[in-house]
Amino acid sequence: MKGFQVAVLGAAGGIGQPLSLLLKLNARVSKLHLYDVAPITPGVGVDLSHCDTSSTCVGFAGQDALIPCLTGCDLVIIPAGVPRKPGMTRDDLFNINAGIVKTLVEGIAKACPNAFVAIISNPVNSTVPIAAEILKANGVYDKRRLFGVTTLDVVRARRFVAEKANGVVRPEDVDIPVVGGHAGKTILPLLSQVAPAGCLSQLSQADVQALTARIQDAGTEVVEAKAGGGSATLSMAYAAAQFAESCLRALSGESVVECAYVDSTVVEGLNFFASKVKLGPTGAEEVFGLGPLSPFEQEGLTQLKAELKGSIDKGVAFVSAAA
Numbered sequence: 113m114k115g116f117q118v119a120v121l122g123a124a125g126g127i128g129q130p131l132s133l134l135l136k137l138n139a140r141v142s143k144l145h146l147y148d149v150a151p152i153t154p155g156v157g158v159d160l161s162h163c164d165t166s167s168t169c170v171g172f173a174g175q176d177a178l179i180p181c182l183t184g185c186d187l188v189i190i191p192a193g194v195p196r197k198p199g200m201t202r203d204d205l206f207n208i209n210a211g212i213v214k215t216l217v218e219g220i221a222k223a224c225p226n227a228f229v230a231i232i233s234n235p236v237n238s239t240v241p242i243a244a245e246i247l248k249a250n251g252v253y254d255k256r257r258l259f260g261v262t263t264l265d266v267v268r269a270r271r272f273v274a275e276k277a278n279g280v281v282r283p284e285d286v287d288i289p290v291v292g293g294h295a296g297k298t299i300l301p302l303l304s305q306v307a308p309a310g311c312l313s314q315l316s317q318a319d320v321q322a323l324t325a326r327i328q329d330a331g332t333e334v335v336e337a338k339a340g341g342g343s344a345t346l347s348m349a350y351a352a353a354q355f356a357e358s359c360l361r362a363l364s365g366e367s368v369v370e371c372a373y374v375d376s377t378v379v380e381g382l383n384f385f386a387s388k389v390k391l392g393p394t395g396a397e398e399v400f401g402l403g404p405l406s407p408f409e410q411e412g413l414t415q416l417k418a419e420l421k422g423s424i425d426k427g428v429a430f431v432s433a434a435a
């Protein structure tokens with residue numbers, strides 16, 4: 113199996129450490145590079161390097177180490193940045209995380225401009241447009257290679273659908289597109305398209321609305337349960353490891369379908385949008401349309417447009433203002 117060089121930026125954090133562990137266990141990873149501003153990062157690298165898998169693992173700390181960390185990488189995953197506390201929206205993280213993502217993507221533009229880039233840092237609805245603008249400004253933007261990671265929304269939807277289906281389907285066998293963006297009402301699960309078809313047929317319209325709301329508010333559910341201690345880390349690491357595996361399979365020549373927040377023409381007026389995409393060796397080779405929506409989903413799509421457009425525009429304006 114071909115091995116790939118993968119970097120995690122923000123590797124010493126709540127997501128970064130378990131994600132790095134899962135990547136150390138992935139046989140498709142030959143070199144694992146961990147980067148963070150936290151001084152513990154080389155130690156995290158030494159710790160993981162003792163796991164008896166074939167890949168090597170090195171930790172890099174501090175800004176001077178960013179370019180050495182990134183050079184030669186095929187896939188870069190970014191969970192760097194601050195998480196929410198109760199009462200905050202993801203957009204409340206913009207002022208800190210926008211600058212962090214900008215700096216890290218500037219490094220990617222210089223050191224590994226052909227890498228797949230997967231952004232976890234919130235607000236994803238804005239940080240991905242920021243990354244696109246930075247890559248454009250450096251003349252290396254390939255829209256097929258930039259992804260906002262929305263896999264956790266799909267993971268949650270699979271799990272919650274299986275709970276509602278009363279045991280007729282296992283979570284891992286549920287297929288459900290979650291489209292739009294990654295914040296509140298911009299997260300739009302298409303429950304009408306769930307497979308196996310009919311597994312939710314016993315649900316009333318009120319049940320469908322409640323299940324939709326639970327998926328949309330699941331991040332907040334974790335933030336409140338952690339009561340000031342951060343947001344989802346372990347389920348996010350699990351979801352990001354799934355997305356990374358799909359990217360590495362795609363880089364190996366396989367065709368893989370995943371939901372992701374990408375440069376898109378699926379919905380007029382929204383330059384970034386999450387939907388199913390076909391991943392291949394060059395990145396998102398096809399961005400799929402939404403398919404038939406229920407009236408409730410159509411209304412949800414109408415409702416999310418203004419917020420998502422505002423978040424995209426805010427990211428673009430941030431980079432213009434900094435130029």
Ligand code: NAD
Binds near residue numbers: 193196205232236343
């Ligand atoms: P955390 O605070 O535990 O870890 C963040 C890490 O980023 C820390 O180790 C910190 O040192 C590092 N960091 C800060 N500035 C940096 C920089 N300039 N360069 C490199 N590293 C830097 O936070 P966390 O719980 O791991 O969450 C990280 C981010 O992921 C947050 O923005 C959170 O909102 C987001 N998140 C997104 C999703 C999603 O579905 N996309 C899910 C969960 C969390």
Ligand code: LMR
Binds near residue numbers: 202294330332334
């Ligand atoms: C999530 O969905 O869990 C993340 O976006 C973190 C958050 O702030 O909710």
